[in-house]
Structures are given as structure tokens and as C-alpha cells.
Amino acid sequence: MTGFISIEGISRQYGTAPAIFDDLWLSMQRGEFVCVIGHSGCGKTTVLNILAGLDTPSTGTVIVDGKAIEGPSLDRAVIFQGHSLLPWRTVMGNVAYAVTSRHRDWKSAQVEAHAQKFIDLVGLTGAEHKRPAELSGGMKQRVGIARALSIEPKIMLMDEPFSALDALTRGTLQDEVRRICTDTGQTVFMITHDVDEAIYLADKVVLMTNGPGAVLAEIVENPLPKDRARADFHKHPLYYAVRNHIIDFLVTRSRGFMQEQGATFDPRNVAIVRPGLLDPPLEGEGIGRLRRPFLKERTPI
Amino acid sequence: MNRSLTWRAAIMSLVIFFVFVLAWHLATRGTGTVQQMSPEYAKLMGLTATQGKSAMPGPLDVGAKLWEHARHPFYDNGPNDKGVGIQLAYSIARVFLGYGLAVLFAVPIGFLIGMSPLMSKALDPFIQVLKPISPLAWMPLALYTIKDSALSSIFVIFICSLWPTMINTAFGVAQVRKEWLNVAKTLEVGTFRRAFTIILPAAAPTILTGMRISIGIAWLVIVAAEMLVGGTGIGYFVWNEWNNLSITNVIVAILLIGVVGMLLDLILARLTRLVTFPE
Numbered sequence: 001m002t003g004f005i006s007i008e009g010i011s012r013q014y015g016t017a018p019a020i021f022d023d024l025w026l027s028m029q030r031g032e033f034v035c036v037i038g039h040s041g042c043g044k045t046t047v048l049n050i051l052a053g054l055d056t057p058s059t060g061t062v063i064v065d066g067k068a069i070e071g072p073s074l075d076r077a078v079i080f081q082g083h084s085l086l087p088w089r090t091v092m093g094n095v096a097y098a099v100t101s102r103h104r105d106w107k108s109a110q111v112e113a114h115a116q117k118f119i120d121l122v123g124l125t126g127a128e129h130k131r132p133a134e135l136s137g138g139m140k141q142r143v144g145i146a147r148a149l150s151i152e153p154k155i156m157l158m159d160e161p162f163s164a165l166d167a168l169t170r171g172t173l174q175d176e177v178r179r180i181c182t183d184t185g186q187t188v189f190m191i192t193h194d195v196d197e198a199i200y201l202a203d204k205v206v207l208m209t210n211g212p213g214a215v216l217a218e219i220v221e222n223p224l225p226k227d228r229a230r231a232d233f234h235k236h237p238l239y240y241a242v243r244n245h246i247i248d249f250l251v252t253r254s255r256g257f258m259q260e261q262g263a264t265f266d267p268r269n270v271a272i273v274r275p276g277l278l279d280p281p282l283e284g285e286g287i288g289r290l291r292r293p294f295l296k297e298r299t300p301i
Numbered sequence: 302m303n304r305s306l307t308w309r310a311a312i313m314s315l316v317i318f319f320v321f322v323l324a325w326h327l328a329t330r331g332t333g334t335v336q337q338m339s340p341e342y343a344k345l346m347g348l349t350a351t352q353g354k355s356a357m358p359g360p361l362d363v364g365a366k367l368w369e370h371a372r373h374p375f376y377d378n379g380p381n382d383k384g385v386g387i388q389l390a391y392s393i394a395r396v397f398l399g400y401g402l403a404v405l406f407a408v409p410i411g412f413l414i415g416m417s418p419l420m421s422k423a424l425d426p427f428i429q430v431l432k433p434i435s436p437l438a439w440m441p442l443a444l445y446t447i448k449d450s451a452l453s454s455i456f457v458i459f460i461c462s463l464w465p466t467m468i469n470t471a472f473g474v475a476q477v478r479k480e481w482l483n484v485a486k487t488l489e490v491g492t493f494r495r496a497f498t499i500i501l502p503a504a505a506p507t508i509l510t511g512m513r514i515s516i517g518i519a520w521l522v523i524v525a526a527e528m529l530v531g532g533t534g535i536g537y538f539v540w541n542e543w544n545n546l547s548i549t550n551v552i553v554a555i556l557l558i559g560v561v562g563m564l565l566d567l568i569l570a571r572l573t574r575l576v577t578f579p580e
Contacts, residue, residue: 054483054486071486072487074487074488076487078483078487080480080483082480084480084484086481086503087580088502088503088576088578097498098488101489101490102488132580133578133579133580
């Protein structure tokens with residue numbers, strides 16, 4: 001089965017140094033929100049850049065919507081880690097720049113109306129004529145989100161979009177990104193360092209081992225309900241099962257993962273785990289009772 | 302606080318100015334001994350010998366001369382007696398022509414160097430050799446090939462304005478943040494549009510800084526060039542007044558050269574501020 005996005009055996013090598021990551025396989029469905037977690041240096045950003053078309057894999061390919069990626073595309077919007085706004089343009093100017101890039105033939109009134117819609121969507125109404133230097137970190141990132149959304153991409157790629165923000169701003173922005181993405185059924189590939197962020201936002205959390213030679217170790221399916229809310233998702237009975245599983249992986253297993261797996265590791269069929277849940281989930285016993293921390297199963301991707 | 306600093310600085314400037322003028326006045330008041338001589342002989346001698354007046358003009362002489370020039374800046378009594386306004390206009394016109402041409406060449410070439418590492422490396426030795434050549438060293442070659450002294454001085458301005466602008470443009474273009482270029486890439490912006498909407502605005506402050514250095518050098522060089530080629534211009538005026546032994550006029554010209562140079566720099570500084578963006 002191939003998904004909407006299909007990463008097929010990519011690796012990236014610079015010169016003769018060992019590959020940063022090796023033989024990555026991953027399939028994503030339309031409308032899925034996938035978060036990637038891994039230690040620094042495992043090549044997360046490189047994977048994202050390859051998906052964006054800004055970098056090319058040394059081996060393997062990435063197929064999006066039935067076509068192999070050949071360079072950047074307006075179908076794949078990127079929200080960069082630093083906001084990367086154009087400082088000489090206003091908020092409106094930055095968003096409008098993206099809109100004109102998408103719709104070359106639009107009149108300026110049409111462009112502005114379209115841009116305004118997305119500025120309103122991220123809650124920046126009234127700040128249209130400010131320059132990035134006059135905005136707070138959170139507002140800048142909102143502009144970045146509005147710019148990415150305004151081209152109505154098939155996929156959103158986010159590279160630690162909230163890492164530079166304070167905790168409160170981060171929370172609000174996560175809420176908004178989650179709302180917008182659920183409302184529009186946006187497919188999202190996001191890199192993060194924040195386990196809670198991943199659990200709150202993602203449908204699937206992809207765990208990567210340490211680089212060099214990083215591999216995609218596990219795919220954690222988020223067992224929390226789709227309509228989870230920031231206020232109480234951390235009180236959900238399965239929350240700690242997921243969280244502990246991911247943190248255990250990052251702290252202890254990510255380094256020695258390949259030894260743990262030995263020769264049986266198959267990069268094309270990485271384990272899909274549903275922490276806290278047996279498959280099929282046991283009815284009646286209730287999901288409130290924590291079972292084994294996780295159950296592994298192998299399903300072909 | 303800031304305002305009071307400005308005021309205090311202005312007062313300080315005035316104090317320094319008056320102290321300097323006073324010292325100048327006292328120094329040139331004339332202390333020389335007056336010799337007795339026949340009136341016929343005295344007519345042949347300068348005021349220094351007959352009245353003990355200093356050979357160096359004092360601030361009052363310069364002020365009076367300046368006032369005289371200010372009242373009739375544009376008179377024209379033939380080739381060797383033109384108003385100082387006309388002379389300055391000639392110089393400024395030459396600078397603008399040569400400098401304008403230089404900018405027209407330097408910015409596109411700088412763009413090319415900044416965008417292409419190949420061209421950057423390939424052109425580097427030429428720039429390194431051509432850059433340190435004194436612009437006046439080109440003068441004989443220019444006179445020989447162009448066979449026109451006015452055009453030669455414009456050429457000299459051109460060649461000296463070229464390098465700072467070109468090098469700064471190349472630097473500014475090469476230093477454009479990768480993230481901004483990536484924004485353009487992910488938005489599938491074409492090369493041409495990228496050059497005008499991303500690289501040019503991002504590099505504009507650096508380019509303008511180069512242009513500001515260039516105009517400073519151009520204004521320095523025009524005086525020397527006009528001394529060489531003669532005819533018109535503030536540089537020629539200085540040399541002509543030196544030959545007339547009118548030190549007063551030389552000092553007036555020096556002052557004017559300074560003021561015009563400051564104004565040119567001010568214009569470019571304003572333009573730089575227009576394109577500078579806060580980050």
C-alpha cells in the first residue's frame with residue numbers, strides 16, 4: 001500500500017562521511033498529522049528539506065500524490081524554524097508575496113483579499129501593515145503560518161515551528177495549528193523536540209534513532225481521541241503510556257536501537273506501536289487500566 | 302536626555318568654531334615690521350611689506366570673499382573668471398555622470414559576482430589588481446584614447462567609483478540569507494523575480510553603502526582630476542587661484558569642496574536609510 005506521501009528508502013550522505021540517516025521508509029495518508037522526534041543530528045531537518053525539495057536524497061526517492069519530488073513546489077509549503085519572513089515587507093506584503101507566487105494572474109485586490117483571509121485566520125487582523133521587526137515572536141510565526149496556508153498547499157512541512165517561542169505562546173499557536181489543520185484536513189509533516197507537542201498534535205509520532213546512520217525506528221500511533229483538547233489531554237488514561245514510551249525511546253533506546261533489533265530490523269516495515277493499547281483493544285476492561293506499556297506489531301506499510 | 306545631548310553638542314560645536322576662528326584671526330592679524338621705503342617702491346611690494354599685514358588671509362577676509370561669491374555665484378567673465386557656482390556645477394555634473402555610469406556597470410556586475418561563485422573566483426584577480434590603482438594613473442591613458450579632457454575626467458570618476466559599489470554589491474548579494482532564498486524556492490519564484498523581489502531588497506542596504514563610499518571617492522578625485530585637465534570645475538578653480546596667488550579664494554574653495562562633499566554623502570545616507578529594513 002502506498003500513501004499520499006511515500007518516502008522510499010532515502011538516505012543522505014555528505015562526501016565520504018557515513019550517511020546521516022539510512023534507508024528511510026515512511027508512508028503518510030492524506031489528512032494525517034505526523035510528527036518526527038529524534039535527537040539533534042539524526043537528520044530530521046534534512047528529511048524535511050528533502051520533502052520540501054530543497055535538498056536531494058543520496059539514494060531513494062520521495063513520492064507525493066503519485067509523483068516523485070523534483071525540487072520545491074507550491075504544493076508543499078514550509079514553515080521554517082526561524083520565521084524567515086522578509087523583513088522589508090509588511091505582514092500583508094509577506095503573505096501577498098506567497099499568494100502572487102501561487103496565482104500569478106491575480107489582480108492585486110484579489111491577492112489582498114485572499115491574503116487577508118489567512119491573516120484573519122491566524123488572528124493577526126489589524127497588524128497587516130506592521131513589519132516583522134514590530135511583531136513578537138509568536139506573531140511572526142503566525143505570519144509564517146498564514147503565508148504557508150495562503151498558498152493552499154497539499155502538504156505542510158513544519159520544522160520545529162514553535163521551538164523559539166515561550167511556553168504560553170507555544171500553547172496558543174499549537175491550539176490554532178491543530179484547529180486549522182483539523183478543520184481543513186491538512187496533511188502535515190512536522191519536526192519537533194517537544195514530546196507533549198507531538199502527543200497533542202500528531203496522529204502518528206515517528207521516532208528516529210541517533211545519527212549518523214539514523215534509522216526510522218518506530219511509528220507510534222497516538223491512542224488519544226481525535227477530539228482531544230489542550231485543557232485535559234494530559235489527563236487521558238493513555239497519555240502517560242504514550243509519553244513514557246516516547247521518552248523511554250529518546251532517553252534509553254534511541255542510541256542502542258540497532259543492537260537491540262539486530263539483524264531482524266526491516267527498515268521497510270518498521271514497528272507500529274500503540275502504547276497502552278492491546279490490539280484489538282480489550283472491550284469492557286476499559287482503556288483506563290494501563291496494560292503493558294506498549295505492544296509491538298508488525299504491519300507492512 | 303537625548304535632546305539635551307544634541308543641544309549641548311551643538312553649543313560645543315559653536316564654541317569650538319569660535320575658538321578656532323578667533324585663534325585664526327589673532328594668528329593672521331599681522332605682526333610683521335614695516336620697513337620705510339619710497340612710495341614708488343611700496344607700490345610694487347605687497348601689503349605684507351608695506352603695512353605688516355599677514356600673507357595668510359584671516360577669517361574676515363575669507364568671510365568677505367565668501368559673501369562676494371555668494372552674491373554672484375554664477376557670473377561668467379570668460380574662461381578664467383567664472384563664478385564659483387558655475388565651477389561647482391561643472392564638477393558636480395562630471396561626478397554625477399561618471400558616478401552614474403559606474404553604478405550602472407557596477408551593480409549588475411556585482412550581482413553577477415555575488416550570485417555566481419564561478420564568476421566571483423574568475424573575476425577576483427582582475428578586481429584585486431584594478432582596485433588599488435590610483436584613478437589619476439588612468440588619466441594619461443584616458444587622454445590618449447579618448448582625446449578629450451572633459452570626457453577623460455569623467456572616465457577617471459567612473460573608474461574610481463566602480464570598485465566600492467561593485468564589491469559591496471557582490472558582498473551584499475552573496476550574503477543574502479539562505480532562509481529568504483529558500484522561501485523563494487519553496488514558492489517556485491523564478492530567477493528573475495527572485496533577483497528583484499528577494500536579492501535586491503535584501504542587498505540594497507549594502508549596495509547603497511558601497512555607493513556612498515563611491516561618491517565620497519569620486520568627489521575626492523574630481524578635484525585632482527580637474528587640476529590636471531583644467532578648463533572648468535572647482536579643482537581647476539583652486540589651481541587657478543593658486544596661480545593668481547589668491548589664498549583667500551583657495552580657502553573659500555576648500556570650504557565649498559567640503560560642504561558639497563558633505564551634502565553628497567548626506568544624500569546617499571538618506572537613500573541608504575530608505576532601503577534599510579529593521580530585523
